[in-house]
Amino acid sequence: MTEPTLSVTDLRTWFDTRVGMLKAVDGVSFAVDKGRILGLVGESGSGKSVTGFSIMGLVDPPGRIAGGSIRFNGRELVGLPDEEMRALRGSRIAMIFQDPMMTLNPVLRVETQMTEAIFAHEKVTEAEAKRRARDALGQVGIPSPEERLKAYPHQFSGGMRQRVAIAIALLNKPDLIIADEPTTALDVTIQGQILYEVQKLCRQTGTALIWITHDLSVVASLADEICVMYAGRMVEQGSVDDVLDRPMHHYTLGLIGSVPSRHRKGQPLVQIPGVMPSLLKLPGGCSFRLRCTRADAACTEEPPETSPAPGRKLRCFHPATAVPA
Amino acid sequence: MTVFILRRLMQSFVVLFIMSLLVFVGVYAIGDPVEIFISPEADQIERERAIAALGLDKPLWAQYVYFLQGALSGDLGRSFRFSIPALELIMQRLPATLELTVAAMILSLAIGLPAGIYAGFRPESRLSKVIMAGSIFGFSLPSFWVGLMLILVFAVELGWLPSTGRGEVGTILGVTTSFATVSGIQHLILPALNLSFFNMALITRLTRAGVRENMLMDYVKYARAKGLGMRRVMFVHVFKNILIPIVTVVGIQMGQVLAFAVVTEQIFAWPGMGKLIIDSISNLDRPVIVAYLLVVVIMFIVINLVVDVLYSVLDPRVRLQDMKG
Numbered sequence: 001m002t003e004p005t006l007s008v009t010d011l012r013t014w015f016d017t018r019v020g021m022l023k024a025v026d027g028v029s030f031a032v033d034k035g036r037i038l039g040l041v042g043e044s045g046s047g048k049s050v051t052g053f054s055i056m057g058l059v060d061p062p063g064r065i066a067g068g069s070i071r072f073n074g075r076e077l078v079g080l081p082d083e084e085m086r087a088l089r090g091s092r093i094a095m096i097f098q099d100p101m102m103t104l105n106p107v108l109r110v111e112t113q114m115t116e117a118i119f120a121h122e123k124v125t126e127a128e129a130k131r132r133a134r135d136a137l138g139q140v141g142i143p144s145p146e147e148r149l150k151a152y153p154h155q156f157s158g159g160m161r162q163r164v165a166i167a168i169a170l171l172n173k174p175d176l177i178i179a180d181e182p183t184t185a186l187d188v189t190i191q192g193q194i195l196y197e198v199q200k201l202c203r204q205t206g207t208a209l210i211w212i213t214h215d216l217s218v219v220a221s222l223a224d225e226i227c228v229m230y231a232g233r234m235v236e237q238g239s240v241d242d243v244l245d246r247p248m249h250h251y252t253l254g255l256i257g258s259v260p261s262r263h264r265k266g267q268p269l270v271q272i273p274g275v276m277p278s279l280l281k282l283p284g285g286c287s288f289r290l291r292c293t294r295a296d297a298a299c300t301e302e303p304p305e306t307s308p309a310p311g312r313k314l315r316c317f318h319p320a321t322a323v324p325a
Numbered sequence: 326m327t328v329f330i331l332r333r334l335m336q337s338f339v340v341l342f343i344m345s346l347l348v349f350v351g352v353y354a355i356g357d358p359v360e361i362f363i364s365p366e367a368d369q370i371e372r373e374r375a376i377a378a379l380g381l382d383k384p385l386w387a388q389y390v391y392f393l394q395g396a397l398s399g400d401l402g403r404s405f406r407f408s409i410p411a412l413e414l415i416m417q418r419l420p421a422t423l424e425l426t427v428a429a430m431i432l433s434l435a436i437g438l439p440a441g442i443y444a445g446f447r448p449e450s451r452l453s454k455v456i457m458a459g460s461i462f463g464f465s466l467p468s469f470w471v472g473l474m475l476i477l478v479f480a481v482e483l484g485w486l487p488s489t490g491r492g493e494v495g496t497i498l499g500v501t502t503s504f505a506t507v508s509g510i511q512h513l514i515l516p517a518l519n520l521s522f523f524n525m526a527l528i529t530r531l532t533r534a535g536v537r538e539n540m541l542m543d544y545v546k547y548a549r550a551k552g553l554g555m556r557r558v559m560f561v562h563v564f565k566n567i568l569i570p571i572v573t574v575v576g577i578q579m580g581q582v583l584a585f586a587v588v589t590e591q592i593f594a595w596p597g598m599g600k601l602i603i604d605s606i607s608n609l610d611r612p613v614i615v616a617y618l619l620v621v622v623i624m625f626i627v628i629n630l631v632v633d634v635l636y637s638v639l640d641p642r643v644r645l646q647d648m649k650g
Contacts, residue, residue: 088552089551091552094550099543103546105544107641154641
């Protein structure tokens with residue numbers, strides 16, 4: 001079997017803050033194959049964005065990668081010199097950010113912001129860079145790309161700006177795209193269009209994709225694999241169908257129960273009791289145990305990573321077997 | 326743009342009119358020039374003839390109307406002391422002050438901008454702390470003391486630079502200026518340096534604050550995620566965003582220095598407008614005071630206009646027609 005595009009093993013990204021060591025990511029492992037889409041799911045503060053930034057090598061001090069391995073196309077990224085990492089960023093690994101209103105520089109033309117991403121990695125002529133920028137805009141469905149290149153970000157709507165960001169990510173035909181909640185700030189209709197386009201582009205170009213989100217319904221329609229994170233740890237992983245149809249971790253169950261559904265109209269939504277604990281004051285053992293209905297004495301020990309079924313990973317002493325409503 | 330500038334000019338006339346009224350009444354209130362300009366030994370007939378010659382026998386409103394009539398045809402009155410047109414007197418002195426101001430602003434920017442960028446980029450480094458501590462001195466040490474120290478060190482002790490006067494002037498592109506001769510530049514260095522310290526400190530701190538604030542913005546992280554080098558992120562992305570507050574302050578300070586470089590001009594015996602206005606005030610040379618203040622107002626108006634036009638060049642979101650004068 002060939003090596004996956006990206007394989008993350010036991011990644012730990014810690015922030016050395018004044019009040020203590022904040023373990024934003026603490027032992028996360030997953031792999032993404034060529035042309036596959038991985039959904040990285042969790043609540044705010046579960047460490048999913050930091051995981052993305054760790055892969056990009058964009059964790060700023062006081063954060064650092066404290067351990068683990070990130071292998072990309074067979075190459076170890078942890079400890080890679082700055083310049084080699086920079087050369088990979090934007091060319092082999094691209095990233096799309098959450099808020100398209102904030103990520104494009106307001107005072108530079110779209111053309112400048114697109115062509116500079118090409119010039120950072122390749123020596124091409126001005127005309128060639130411009131042609132590629134224009135083609136990329138056309139590819140993501142922006143009308144009259146030639147004129148739009150001359151425009152500034154504030155002349156685009158939110159959805160259009162996110163398309164520009166996607167076009168920039170596609171410019172250098174990367175092997176991996178990390179999308180950090182790219183549709184959260186958008187209308188549902190726009191979200192649908194963008195999901196469709198991204199999925200299509202990944203299938204066509206064979207780009208691997210990590211889609212970071214808190215929205216299970218997005219993952220259900222888009223991803224092949226799913227990795228659920230809680231308080232910096234992977235709690236459950238597997239194919240989308242397996243995990244969503246037969247969740248085994250009680251946190252995943254809670255997440256699925258929190259999604260409103262037509263079949264349960266009129267009934268109160270299921271909530272996960274409590275809030276996510278501060279990463280500085282995590283309970284010992286399973287970090288979900290204080291909110292878990294099934295927790296008992298065993299859960300004060302750290303649950304080991306098990307593989308209850310082929311292709312599935314789990315960290316729980318009391319796997320659920322019930323099928324959710 | 327043209328409409329904007331035209332509307333601005335109309336507003337400027339109103340401002341000038343109000344200003345002239347205030348200045349005229351104010352100057353009238355501060356004392357009677359007759360006591361200074363007419364010899365105490367003069368007899369009553371001579372006194373009355375002299376008062377009539379200066380136009381001081383008429384009531385205030387009549388004097389003002391007379392002044393306005395002259396002003397509309399470009400005549401701001403004659404100096405009581407030198408008996409030449411006040412405007413001509415000011416225009417003789419303006420170039421010296423103007424070049425002093427320009428030299429001081431160039432120095433402030435040439436040192437303040439790089440220092441501020443460095444201090445904002447590496448806030449924890451020792452050099453940054455030295456820069457910030459130095460900027461506090463720039464703010465707080467009184468200009469007259471610094472001027473005396475400069476003279477003491479560079480003119481008296483080391484004997485490197487001259488300490489008084491303007492030096493030789495030459496012509497560049499038809500403009501008579503100190504920049505054209507070595508002696509002129511030598512004479513310019515110390516007063517310009519003295520005048521620049523406060524603004525240097527201001528620009529350093531402003532730049533540092535802007536850099537630190539902008540470095541945390543999403544667009545910076547996004548630019549890095551595209552694989553851009555730190556140099557391009559700083560000097561293209563961040564720099565263009567911090568220029569607006571800097572241009573604003575440089576504009577205000579430019580007017581300030583131009584109009585009130587009095588202390589520095591006194592210490593270095595610089596034959597500029599500052600010295601002229603001090604002399605005119607102590608001699609109650611009313612027409613010169615009024616003309617001087619009006620020239621200052623016009624300079625402020627012009628500088629503000631330039632700053633506003635620069636805004637629209639720097640930030641595409643600013644449109645001049647939306648701006649209220």
